[in-house]
Amino acid sequence: MTIALDDEAAAMRAGAFGEARRLAIEHQIAVGDFFDAPDFVAVTQAHVMGDTESLGEAGVAYVERLAALPEAERRTRIPTITDPRGLDFAAYRRLGQTEAMAALERRAAHALEALGVLMTNTCINYQTVMPPTRGEHLAMGDTGVAIYCNSVFGARTNFEGGPSALAAGLTGRTPRYGYHLDRYRRATRHFVVDAPLRDLADWGALGALIGRSCNSYWEVPVIEGVTVSPGSDALKQLGAAMASFGSTALFHLVGLTAEARDLGDVSDGSLPEPTVIRLGDIEGLYKRYEAPGEKVDVVVFSAPQLSLMELDDLARRLDGRTVHPETDLLIATSPENKSAADRMGLTRRIEAAGGLVLEGVCFYQSYAREMAEAMGWHRLMTPSAKLANIIGGYGYAPTLGTVEQCVDAAVVGRISA
Amino acid sequence: MIQLRCHPGVGPIVRGVALVAQDDFSARYDLDRSRGVFSREAHRLHGQSYVGRILVLNTAKGGVASAWMLRDMVERGLAPAGLLFNRVNPILAQGAVFAGLALMDRFDGNVTSLIATGDELELDPAQGLISITQRTIG
Incomplete structure (x- = not known):
């Protein structure tokens, strides 16, 4: 399928809005076609992974190439913020990070700022910068941010890697596939929690078990058995672990998260039998990493x-x-x-x-x-x-x-x- | 010559030798990108070089970093020649587009069983076509 372009997107592709937006829309068209996106959807925020360990010299050089363009051509169109950077300028020498790393980090920041990117340097922007609202379409560039925004707030985003999130910032839109579409947001896996969750790490362990079990970006777990809202930091650990272990981008906690007042909201009754997660499962996850008595560096x-x-x-x-x-x-x-x-x-x-x-x-x-x-x-x-x-x-x-x-x-x- | 069909992919036509595992993939979690080898001990390809190979794996896992990293790997000459998956997440697709790297997914059947390590492959992403030009012996 070929993604439909409105007049503005077609003009971007033709170069009428400059080279930065042309490169951005070409990138988005290729990604949209790969996922059979019917068209683009306007997004209100973009969140870009901008640490130099990920960017590498190639990524920094790309952003600098955009930053060298005339200002009207290079400025982002929507609020565009950043994920954590590669080092803390106040502490890097104490941690053995080098001057070369710091220099590359400064180049990246300088170039991103020239594009009008706000250097928030955070993966908890939903707690500290601007929480999204239900139904808001976003281009979120961190798996923990994406899963939290999708699940807890009912906003709509795919995992947008750095080049794609930056493209969304430049074009103000993203291909409409995956979690922008209602049909991908229905639950496909069913879990029941029958274990006490006492610590933030327990919530991460639960997320790890569910993520590992789902093991696909396209699976959506619905979770029952959690009756008391554990608060933002626990859900942060839950989502981040699920996304890390399973590439999961959306979960529903029945009675707690935005789209799942009850099971029927996210399922038509065709869910598989639930997987029950017990205390022993949580303990087993800890055991996998245990090293009793060992020195900690x-x-x-x-x-x-x-x-x-x-x-x-x-x-x-x-x-x-x-x-x-x-x-x-x-x-x-x-x-x-x-x-x-x-x-x-x-x-x-x-x-x-x-x-x-x-x-x-x-x-x-x-x-x-x-x-x-x-x-x-x-x-x-x-x-x-x-x-x-x-x-x-x-x-x-x-x-x-x-x-x-x-x-x-x-x-x-x-x-x- | 055996041919496999899949959803149209991204990137150029490439040839290479397959390196196959039923495991998943993340450039951040699994690779030592400075040496071009799998560095995660739990990965079945641990210790093996992926440079110039066509990686055939199950799915993408983990974070967004691979979207930037693939291009840097390509420019430093320490990248795989192509990537085949049963199903990818957006990050690897975005990263492959950005890197100009061949990537294909959504086959009829399990691609990690259809292709064996050592098979010589030709990938035509635009056509969604893979040709196994030489089967590995044994």
Whole structure:
């Protein structure tokens, strides 16, 4: 199928709006055709992955090529924001990141700013920048952001990789396929939770189990058995882990998320028999990563970035305690939350205990392999199931723990036996 | 010569030797992109070079980073020649378009069974056609 172009899109393709929009619409047409998109849909926000570890020299050079165009041709048309960057300019030397990485990061930021991109450097923009509303079409460039916006708010987005999200920012539209369409938003898999979920890490573990079971971008799990709203940070962990383990982009929590007041809202009764998730399943996920008694090199709170409430919780847990001298404790948050944490004294309390609060980064997007080599890190502990899933590919041995276990490990320097 | 049909893909006509696993794929999660090998221990292709090969895998997993990374891999000469999947997510499709890399999916049957490691392939994405020009021995 060939995607239909309205007059404006056709003019973009013909170059009437300049080279940047021509390249952008050509990219979107190719993607839209691949997914049989009938036409384009206008989007209200674009969110671009802009860390240089992902962009590489090739990506930075591409953005710089756009940035060299005349201003009227290169400026984004809709609010366009960024995912975490590749390093924190205030902390990179302490973490073994190099001047070359910082230089590439500065080039990327400079070029993106020339396009009118707002450097929010965050993967929790739905908590901190502009939460979307139900039915709003978006081009969200982080899996955790996309699944949260689709599921919790009932907004509509596919996973938009950096080149596609940037294209959406330039054209103000995206191909209408996947989760922009009603028919893809119906539940295809059925889960019942029969387990207590006490910690943020438990929500991530649940997301990991469901994501791993679905294992396709095109499966939509509906989840029953959760009767009390766990709050934004728990749903953040749930969605981020599901998206990481399964490439899942939308879930329905019956009675809690936007489109599923009851099961009938998202299913016509043809769902397969539900998979029941029990405490033993959750414990089994932790076991996969366990390393009792082992020395911990680095404890990481990140993936997604922490909310102000999570920073407050960590400051309270760390008051009067000291991080072990042979263990690093890293905590990543958005620039806005970092500023608030500075103002409210949370950063000071966390850093007095020996932790390091990083701004605008998210651990795995910040040259994790090179950091490990420079810092001598191998065993990593985290309450983020998403991070535990990703970081093995960077040469780390990850352990998943509750928030309390992770703080204790940072202080003791070892995982509790 | 065996021919397989699938949904029209993206990218140029390419030839190459297949590297097949029933596993999933993410450039961020699974690869050491500086050396051009699979680096995730749990991946069945762990330790193997993917450079110049036609990767045949089940589906895409994980994050959005592959959308940028494929182009950088191509420009540094450390990319696969093509990608075949049972079903991809938008990220790999977007990344392949951006990189100018051949990518195809949606076959009749399981592509990780239809093609074996060592098979010599020709991919014609626009036509949704794969030719197995030489079957691997054994």
